[in-house]
Amino acid sequence: MADDNKGSDFIWKPKTELGRKVLQQDITDVSQILRGREKIKEPEIIDYLVPDLQDQVVLIGGTPGKGGGKRRIVSRRTARMHKSGRRFKTKAMVAVGNKNGLIGLEEGYAQDTREAIAKARDNAKMNLLEVRRGCGSWECGCGEPHTIPFRVTGKSGSVEVELLPAPRGIGQAVSEEVGKLIDLAGIEDIWIRSRGKTQSRENHVKAVYNALHKLNDMKTDEAIDEETGVVQGRM
Numbered sequence: 001m002a003d004d005n006k007g008s009d010f011i012w013k014p015k016t017e018l019g020r021k022v023l024q025q026d027i028t029d030v031s032q033i034l035r036g037r038e039k040i041k042e043p044e045i046i047d048y049l050v051p052d053l054q055d056q057v058v059l060i061g062g063t064p065g066k067g068g069g070k071r072r073i074v075s076r077r078t079a080r081m082h083k084s085g086r087r088f089k090t091k092a093m094v095a096v097g098n099k100n101g102l103i104g105l106e107e108g109y110a111q112d113t114r115e116a117i118a119k120a121r122d123n124a125k126m127n128l129l130e131v132r133r134g135c136g137s138w139e140c141g142c143g144e145p146h147t148i149p150f151r152v153t154g155k156s157g158s159v160e161v162e163l164l165p166a167p168r169g170i171g172q173a174v175s176e177e178v179g180k181l182i183d184l185a186g187i188e189d190i191w192i193r194s195r196g197k198t199q200s201r202e203n204h205v206k207a208v209y210n211a212l213h214k215l216n217d218m219k220t221d222e223a224i225d226e227e228t229g230v231v232q233g234r235m
């Protein structure tokens with residue numbers, strides 16, 4: 001689902017200094033914010049700078065299905081005990097991205113599912129990061145940013161994943177929910193190894209997001225093309 005906000009047609013009154021800089025066009029590229037490690041406190045900043053951003057709801061909930069098993073649903077219901085009894089909240093997870101190296105993932109809590117999804121979407125926009133892409137497979141070497149530049153690991157809860165660069169044409173060898181995140185990041189080919197309680201889709205997706213985040217933190221001797229973001233060479 002793409003946002004309807006398109007540049008100058010987007011009406012917005014900034015509440016932060018960063019937002020005012022964006023509206024005054026002192027900042028015209030989201031990369032200036034992300035590489036400067038500035039904190040984004042308004043989702044409208046991303047709506048303004050990245051009008052082609054798309055989102056996907058990650059199915060983290062489940063209800064008993066007919067004949068056994070679980071049926072996937074978009075939200076998970078949580079409960080807290082109070083003096084007056086149980087109080088329920090709904091939890092949702094949303095991934096956002098432009099399918100060209102930008103990705104965000106976050107959760108949202110609210111009384112109903114629709115509001116929880118809206119909060120998760122806004123939180124994901126404020127948690128956006130650039131994904132380092134390249135051609136790190138020894139079987140390929142095409143130099144195009146279709147996969148990741150090197151293998152990397154990520155962890156969340158009991159789940160640990162290892163992302164491995166794949167040659168062109170392999171596709172996304174991942175689960176359906178993880179595939180939503182990979183697709184929004186603009187990664188066409190990838191392999192994944194998972195360990196732990198991978199039935200927990202929430203932790204599984206978070207572990208992959210953690211691994212994608214680590215791609216930017218790892219230091220290599222490789223040269224990076226500033227225009228395409230392609231990593232030349234391997235670790």
